[in-house]
Structures are given as C-alpha cells and as structure tokens.
Amino acid sequence: MVTCKETRAAIIALLKKGFTGKDIAANKIAPKSTIYRIIKNFKESGSIVAKKASGRPRKSSKRQDRLLKLTQLRDLGTTSTELAQEWQQAGVSASARTVRRRLLEDGLVLKAAKKPLLSRKNIRDRLIFCKRYRDWTADDWGKVIFSDESPFRLFGASGKKLVRRRQGERYHQSCVMPTVKHPETIHVWGCFSAKGVGSLTILPKNAAMNKEFYQHILREQLLPTIREQFGDEQFGDERCLFQHDGAPCHKAKLITKWLGEQNIDILGLWPGNSPDLNPIENLWSILKRQVDKQNPTNSDNLQALIMQEWAAISQDVAQKLIDSMPGRIAEVLEKKGQHCKY
Incomplete structure (x- = not known):
C-alpha cells in the first residue's frame, strides 16, 4: 500500500513521542502492516521517505x-x-x-519492410527521373494523371487480419479470417490526379493485357477522365500529362502513337521497380483497407464494393497524395536512388 508523506510523518512523530507500533495502529491512521513497515524503515535509515521497490533485477548490463x-x-x-x-x-x-x-x-524494429529489389539500372533510372523533376512543385504534379493496375483478393487483400480478443476466443467467428485454397482475384485499372479519382474499371477475368486491350482501356477510361478533370485545358498551354509505368504494352508504338493523336503528353520515362514514387500505390492501399473492412464474400460483392469505395475517396485524399510528390523525389535523391518511405 502506498502512503502519503503526511501519514508517514504522523506515524514517525507518534513514534518519537514514545508510542509503540501497537499504540499507533490503534489510531487506525494506516493498516497495521504499513505502520510497522514505516517504523522499520525509519529505524534502519533514519528517514521517513519510502524505499523504492527494487523490482526484478535486470539480467544484462x-x-x-x-x-x-x-x-x-x-x-x-x-x-x-x-x-x-x-x-x-x-x-x-x-x-x-x-x-x-x-x-x-534500442529502437531496432524486427519486421523488415517489403520493397522491390533494385538493380543498378533501376537505381540509375530512378536518379535520372528524380533529377529531371527535382524542381517540380505540388502544383506541377497536380497536372499529372497517375495510372496503374492492381489485384484485389477475396477474403483480404493484405492476407492477414489483426483482432483484439479475449482468451479462449481465438476461433470465435468474429476473430477468424476465412481462407480458401485458390482465392478469387479481381484486377482493376484506375487513374487519379489532384482533382480527385478518375475512372476505374474491372478487367475481364483471364484477359491478357496486350497493346490492343490497353488502347481500349485508355480510350474508354482515360479519355473521359481527362475531359471531366481538365476539360478544355487539355488543349491549351497547360494540358495534363499522363503517367504509366514501363510495362511492354504501355511502351508499344501503337500506344505511343495513339496518345500522340489524342494530344496526350506522357510523363518522362517511368523508372522500373518504383511503386514508392507512384502515389496511386497509396491510393490502392486505402481502397483495399476500406473494401476489406466490409468482408466481401463473393466476386460480385467484391466488385461492387471496389467501385463503391473508389467513388467515396475524397478529393482531399487525392490532393494530399499528389502533394507528397516533391518529398518523394527529394528523398530518393538524398538516398542516392534507394527506396523512400512512401
């Protein structure tokens, strides 16, 4: 039991006046065991200050x-x-x-961050890209439409579920993440800019992403986004730029020619293995968390939730992700081409 300084002082004052421990305990100013401990401590140390509990000794120096x-x-x-x-x-x-x-x-976290392996070429390309855009402001990046594809897996995109449970509830229905041997995976293509999320489309199952199919996606999904977000600006001096990675179908002559015919400029050559530079990767993470929370149980439900949660992403979220671009560029340059924290 912890006693206040005044109580300890009162006990010792009575002791000095000739009262015994039994007499002091009769006053019920503290439990008997506490009174005897305080008296013992005073006789040994001459102090009314309580001894600090030693606790379990540390095993290492x-x-x-x-x-x-x-x-x-x-x-x-x-x-x-x-x-x-x-x-x-x-x-x-x-x-x-x-x-x-x-x-x-000592600040040593035991979990390794998962990042793509960077080859010497990847590092060199990342530095070239970041040096090219090192002076760009958030306003400059606001004119870029970022795009990407991403898989969504039934029963959890991340593959794990964290819950707080009581003892004995490990296998309670609310604490279990169901798994299947071959989970259904849905692939989507989407784009966004500082003006908000753009078009999102569910890709047909088992569809091969070749240059013809990719051109179809750009025609049906990218062009409406450009018209909606940039309108007539696209045909003026301040038209938007389109970002996509270096996948073979993206670099095909057919695609480059078609984009030119649509008066769509492409952001400089995107470095390989660089998801940390693309803010749409963070957008996918946000979307997957929101979809996972609702525990879709079949493919149709999963698709509906993907579209619903994508539409619910606010323009503020999109703007914040675009605003992070100068920081990403600066960090990669500072780390000489290595991964940044994003």
Whole structure:
C-alpha cells in the first residue's frame, strides 16, 4: 500500500513521542502492516521517505546491451533465438523474448519492410527521373494523371487480419479470417490526379493485357477522365500529362502513337521497380483497407464494393497524395536512388 508523506510523518512523530507500533495502529491512521513497515524503515535509515521497490533485477548490463545491439547490426537477419545463444556466450542468460525487448528499447524494429529489389539500372533510372523533376512543385504534379493496375483478393487483400480478443476466443467467428485454397482475384485499372479519382474499371477475368486491350482501356477510361478533370485545358498551354509505368504494352508504338493523336503528353520515362514514387500505390492501399473492412464474400460483392469505395475517396485524399510528390523525389535523391518511405 502506498502512503502519503503526511501519514508517514504522523506515524514517525507518534513514534518519537514514545508510542509503540501497537499504540499507533490503534489510531487506525494506516493498516497495521504499513505502520510497522514505516517504523522499520525509519529505524534502519533514519528517514521517513519510502524505499523504492527494487523490482526484478535486470539480467544484462548496459555494456552487454550494447554488445547485443552491435551483434544484431552486424547481421540484420539474425533471429532473436540465435542472438540469445550468442549473448549467453557473453555471460547473459536470457530468453529470445528478452532479446526482442532489449532491441526494441534500442529502437531496432524486427519486421523488415517489403520493397522491390533494385538493380543498378533501376537505381540509375530512378536518379535520372528524380533529377529531371527535382524542381517540380505540388502544383506541377497536380497536372499529372497517375495510372496503374492492381489485384484485389477475396477474403483480404493484405492476407492477414489483426483482432483484439479475449482468451479462449481465438476461433470465435468474429476473430477468424476465412481462407480458401485458390482465392478469387479481381484486377482493376484506375487513374487519379489532384482533382480527385478518375475512372476505374474491372478487367475481364483471364484477359491478357496486350497493346490492343490497353488502347481500349485508355480510350474508354482515360479519355473521359481527362475531359471531366481538365476539360478544355487539355488543349491549351497547360494540358495534363499522363503517367504509366514501363510495362511492354504501355511502351508499344501503337500506344505511343495513339496518345500522340489524342494530344496526350506522357510523363518522362517511368523508372522500373518504383511503386514508392507512384502515389496511386497509396491510393490502392486505402481502397483495399476500406473494401476489406466490409468482408466481401463473393466476386460480385467484391466488385461492387471496389467501385463503391473508389467513388467515396475524397478529393482531399487525392490532393494530399499528389502533394507528397516533391518529398518523394527529394528523398530518393538524398538516398542516392534507394527506396523512400512512401
């Protein structure tokens, strides 16, 4: 039991006046055990200040903690179990759980970020691209329509579901994510700009994305978005730019020629393996989270929710993603072509 300073002082004052512990306890100013503990502490230390609880002794010293951190940094792939074994050789008998806790205290997060592998060519192309657009402002990027394709999987796009549950509820229906051996996957194509989300279309099942089919998508989906978002501006001095990645069907002469005929300029050559530079990737993540929350159970339901949640994305969200472009460019340049945090 924690006692206030005034209570401890009163107990010691009575003690100094000749009262015994039993006499003081009769006044019921504190539990008997507390009174005897305070008297004992005063006789041993001469102080009325309560002793700090010692707690469980720490298994490792600061020097041993530093050694653990250095061992981890030498090989980032070493598991906590392996580190515990190596730490034992330094005289520390600790579990893998203690190892993880120490590393977390030092700011070492144990989960690796998943990013595409960057080749030397990828890094070089990323630097060329970012140097070209390093001076662009958010207003400049506001004239770009970003596009991409993305898969949506039935029973969860992310492949995992986090829930807080009580003991014994692990297999409760509300705490379980259903899985199937071959989940249905729906592919979509979409585009957006600072003016908001543009057209989104569900791609036919098993349809091959060749240059002819891609031209059809651009005609039926991109052109209406340009007319709606940019209107007559598209044919003036400030017309929009279209972004798509370097997929073979995107680079086909047929597509380049058709875009030219439609008076649509293409943003400079997009570097490979660079989803972190494309804000539409963040838009897909937002959309998938919203769709997953509603637990679609069949293909038709999934398709309807995709279209519904896409239409619900606000212009403010789109604008914020476009506003992040100068920061993305600057970070890739600062990291000499490596991945940025987006």
